[in-house]
Amino acid sequence: MTTNRDIAEATIVTFDELGPVGLIAIDNPPVNAISHSVRLKLVDAITRAEKNPSIKALLIMASGELFSAGADITEFGRPKAAPSLQQLQTRIESSPTPVVAAMQGLALGGGLELAMACHYRLAHKNAKIGLPEITLGIIPGAGGTQRLPRLMGARAALDMILSGTPVPASEAKAKGLVDEVAEGDLRDAALGFCKRLVREGLGPRPTCNRTVMDHLDETEIAAALLPHARALKGRTTQDLVVEAIKACKLPFSEGIAIEAALAQESLASRESLALRHVFFAERKSSKLSGLSSVNVRKAHPPAIQRVAVIGAGTMGSGIAIAFADAGLEVLLNDNDPAALSRSREHVRSAYASSVKRGRITEGIADERIRRIRNTVALAEAANADLVIEAVFEDIELKKDVLSKLDSILPPQRLIATNTSTLSVTELASATAHPERVLGLHFFVPAHVSKLLEIVRTNHTSPENLATAFRVAKLLKKVAVVSRDAFGFIGNRMMLDGYFREAEQLLLEGATPTQVDTALESFGFGMGPLGVSDLGGNDVGAKARVQLFKRESRPDPYFVIADRLTEMGRLGQKTVRGFYRYENGSREAVSDPELISLIEKLASERSIARREINDQEIVERCILSLINVGAMVLDEGIAARAADIECGLEQRLWIPTPPWRADVLCRHVGAFPRVAAHSPLS
Ligand code: T1G
Numbered sequence: 097m098t099t100n101r102d103i104a105e106a107t108i109v110t111f112d113e114l115g116p117v118g119l120i121a122i123d124n125p126p127v128n129a130i131s132h133s134v135r136l137k138l139v140d141a142i143t144r145a146e147k148n149p150s151i152k153a154l155l156i157m158a159s160g161e162l163f164s165a166g167a168d169i170t171e172f173g174r175p176k177a178a179p180s181l182q183q184l185q186t187r188i189e190s191s192p193t194p195v196v197a198a199m200q201g202l203a204l205g206g207g208l209e210l211a212m213a214c215h216y217r218l219a220h221k222n223a224k225i226g227l228p229e230i231t232l233g234i235i236p237g238a239g240g241t242q243r244l245p246r247l248m249g250a251r252a253a254l255d256m257i258l259s260g261t262p263v264p265a266s267e268a269k270a271k272g273l274v275d276e277v278a279e280g281d282l283r284d285a286a287l288g289f290c291k292r293l294v295r296e297g298l299g300p301r302p303t304c305n306r307t308v309m310d311h312l313d314e315t316e317i318a319a320a321l322l323p324h325a326r327a328l329k330g331r332t333t334q335d336l337v338v339e340a341i342k343a344c345k346l347p348f349s350e351g352i353a354i355e356a357a358l359a360q361e362s363l364a365s366r367e368s369l370a371l372r373h374v375f376f377a378e379r380k381s382s383k384l385s386g387l388s389s390v391n392v393r394k395a396h397p398p399a400i401q402r403v404a405v406i407g408a409g410t411m412g413s414g415i416a417i418a419f420a421d422a423g424l425e426v427l428l429n430d431n432d433p434a435a436l437s438r439s440r441e442h443v444r445s446a447y448a449s450s451v452k453r454g455r456i457t458e459g460i461a462d463e464r465i466r467r468i469r470n471t472v473a474l475a476e477a478a479n480a481d482l483v484i485e486a487v488f489e490d491i492e493l494k495k496d497v498l499s500k501l502d503s504i505l506p507p508q509r510l511i512a513t514n515t516s517t518l519s520v521t522e523l524a525s526a527t528a529h530p531e532r533v534l535g536l537h538f539f540v541p542a543h544v545s546k547l548l549e550i551v552r553t554n555h556t557s558p559e560n561l562a563t564a565f566r567v568a569k570l571l572k573k574v575a576v577v578s579r580d581a582f583g584f585i586g587n588r589m590m591l592d593g594y595f596r597e598a599e600q601l602l603l604e605g606a607t608p609t610q611v612d613t614a615l616e617s618f619g620f621g622m623g624p625l626g627v628s629d630l631g632g633n634d635v636g637a638k639a640r641v642q643l644f645k646r647e648s649r650p651d652p653y654f655v656i657a658d659r660l661t662e663m664g665r666l667g668q669k670t671v672r673g674f675y676r677y678e679n680g681s682r683e684a685v686s687d688p689e690l691i692s693l694i695e696k697l698a699s700e701r702s703i704a705r706r707e708i709n710d711q712e713i714v715e716r717c718i719l720s721l722i723n724v725g726a727m728v729l730d731e732g733i734a735a736r737a738a739d740i741e742c743g744l745e746q747r748l749w750i751p752t753p754p755w756r757a758d759v760l761c762r763h764v765g766a767f768p769r770v771a772a773h774s775p776l777s
Pocket of ligand 1: 168235240
C-alpha cells in the first residue's frame with residue numbers, strides 16, 4: 097500500500113524536461129531542508145540530465161514559500177549518509193552542463209551553499225539570502241566560508257556570516273552573490289535566463305575556480321567583529337568563522353578541508369548543543385497538548401487587525417508599539433488625557449531612537465506612530481479584534497476594567513491581561529465569560545523583549561489559547577504557556593531562585609559588586625543587583641506586595657531590597673540603591689553604607705557572615721534557578737522543561753546560555769528532572 101510518506105519521498109525531487117532546460121524541483125515541506133533524501137534524489141536528477149543530450153542547462157528550484165532553510169538540522173549528530181551536501185555540490189560544480197539556482201522567499205545555510213555551488217544564481221526580488229549558522233553555534237560547513245568570499249569578497253562574506261542575518265536579493269545582487277533579480281514570476285525569469293545561457297553558449301562557471309578579490313588583515317577582521325561584539329559576548333563560534341574565512345586564500349581544496357574540520361568542531365561544541373536545543377525548544381513551545389490539532393505556528397492570524405490596549409503607562413505604550421511594529425491598527429485607551437500625551441511622547445521617542453539607530457526609516461516610523469490612535473473612550477475598544485488590559489497593577493482596578501470590557505465586547509472576543517503578579521483566574525471572575533480571559537504577560541521593554549508568557553486559567557478555552565499563540569507569532573515573540581500561579585514561570589524562577597539567592601549571599605557575606613561580577617563573568621549581560629537598581633527596587637517591592645496577596649514568602653525573602661525601598665534607595669533613578677551612581681552616571685559604585693545596612697540586617701537574623709568565593713556565588717544562583725525550575729515543572733505550571741528554558745533564555749540577558757550545558761553537565765545528578773530534558777543527559 098502506497099503511504100503518504102512514499103508519495104512525499106517520490107515527489108521530494110522532481111525532474112522535468114522543458115526543451116533544452118532540465119528543471120529540478122525540490123519539494124520537502126515545510127522548509128525544503130536539504131535532507132538525505134533530497135540529496136540522493138538531486139544526484140539522481142543531475143545524472144539523468146547529463147545522460148540526456150538535449151538538456152543544455154539545468155535549473156534547480158524549490159516549491160513553496162521558501163527555497164530552503166538549509167541542511168536538515170534533525171540529521172545533526174546522526175551518522176553521515178552519502179551523498180553528503182559537499183559531495184552533491186562537487187557533482188553540481190563539476191557538471192559539464194551549466195546549472196542555475198533560482199531562489200524565492202528564504203535561501204538559508206546549506207540551501208544557499210547549494211546555490212553557490214551552482215554556476216549561476218537568480219533570486220526573486222522579495223527573497224532574502226543568508227548564512228544563519230552562527231545562530232545555531234556552528235559555522236557554514238558546506239563551502240559557505242570558501243565560496244561566499246569568491247563571490248562577494250572575504251570582508252563582505254565575513255560580515256554576512258558573523259551577522260547571520262539574511263540580506264535582500266537586491267543587496268545580494270549588488271554584492272555579486274546573485275546574477276539576476278527577478279521582478280515577476282521567478283520560474284519564467286529563470287527559464288528565460290537558462291535559455292539565454294544556451295543561446296549565448298555560456299557554459300559552467302565553477303565558483304571554486306574563482307579568486308578571492310580582496311585581502312583580509314587583522315585590522316579588517318577586528319573591524320568586522322566589532323559590530324557583533326555585544327551579540328556574540330561569551331560566544332566562541334565567531335573565532336572558528338574567522339579561521340575558516342582566512343583559509344579562503346588557499347587553494348579551494350585546502351580551504352574546504354579546513355572548513356570541514358572547523359565545522360565539525362563547532363557542531364560538537366556545547367555552545368551549539370545549547371543553541372540547537374533552544375531552536376527546537378522554541379518550536380516545541382508553540383505546540384501545546386490539547387491544541388495538537390492546531391499547529392499554531394503555521395496558522396495565520398485570520399482576524400486580528402485591530403488591537404485595543406487599555407492603560408497608557410510604560411507597559412501599555414510598549415505593547416502598543418509592539419503591535420504597530422507588527423502592522424496592526426492600535427487603539428490606546430486611558431481615562432487620563434495626561435497619561436495619553438505622556439505615552440505619545442514615549443512612543444515618539446522610541447521610534448526616534450529606532451530611526452537614529454538606522455533600524456527603520458523616518459517614513460516607517462511616522463506610519464507606525466500613525467497606527468497608534470489614542471482615546472479616552474473605553475467604548476471604542478468594542479471594535480477591536482483583541483483587547484489587552486495593561487492598567488496599574490491593582491486587583492480592583494483591573495477587575496473593574498475587565499468587567500467593563502466584558503459588557504462592551506462580543507462574548508467570544510479574547511480579553512487578555514498583562515498582569516505580572518495578580519491571579520488571572522480572579523481577574524477573569526470579574527467577567528461573565530472567564531473562558532475568554534487569559535494573561536498575555538509582556539516583559540519590559542514590551543516592544544523589544546522576545547518573551548511572551550501566555551497565562552492560562554482552568555477556564556481558558558483552547559480557541560483563545562490558540563489565538564494567543566497566533567498573536568505571539570504575529571509579534572515574532574517566543575510564547576511560553578504558564579498555568580496561573582505565583583509569578584507564573586519567569587518571575588517565579590527569577591524571584592524564588594535567582595534573585596532570592598543573590599540576596600541570601602549578601603546576607604552571608606558577599607558584596608553586591610562580588611555577586612554581580614561573578615555572574616557577569618559567567619555570561620550574564622548584567623548581574624542581579626545591577627538589574628534591580630536599573631529596574632527600580634520599588635518596582636520589585638510593589639510586585640511582591642501584589643504577589644504576596646496570593647502566596648507569602650518567609651523572611652528574609654528580599655529583606656534588603658524592601659529596606660532599600662523604605663529608605664528611598666530605589667536604584668539608578670535615586671542615585672542610590674544596591675550601589676551609588678555618582679553625578680547621574682550609570683556606573684555602579686560600591687557603597688559602604690549599604691554594606692553596614694546588610695551587616696545589620698544579617699545580625700538581626702543571626703546570620704553568620706563569612707568569605708564567599710565566586711564559584712559558590714555562580715553555583716548557588718544558577719542551581720537555585722534550576723531547582724525552582726524543577727518545582728515549576730513538578731507543579732505543572734510549565735508543561736515542559738523546554739518551555740522553561742525558552743523563557744529563561746529570553747529573560748536572563750544571556751546572549752548564549754552556556755550555563756545550561758555546563759551546569760547541567762556538572763549537576764545532572766542533583767536535578768534529574770530538569771536534567772532529564774537536557775540534551776546532555
Ligand atoms: N532543518 C530541519 N528542520 C527545520 C529546519 C532545518 N534547517 N528549519 C526549520 N525546520 C523545521 C522546524 O523545526 C519546524 O518544525 C518547521 O521546520 C517550521 O519551522 C551545512 C549545517 C526557515 C526562518 O539556521 O530559521 O545549513 O516544529 O516553525 O517560523 O552550513 O525555521 O513544525 O516540527 O521555524 O516559518 C541553517 C533555521 C541550518 C534556519 C522558518 N539554517 N530555520 O521559520 O517556521 S544549518 C537555519 C529557521 C546548515 C550548513 C549548515 C526557520 C525559518 P516543526 P518554523 P517559520
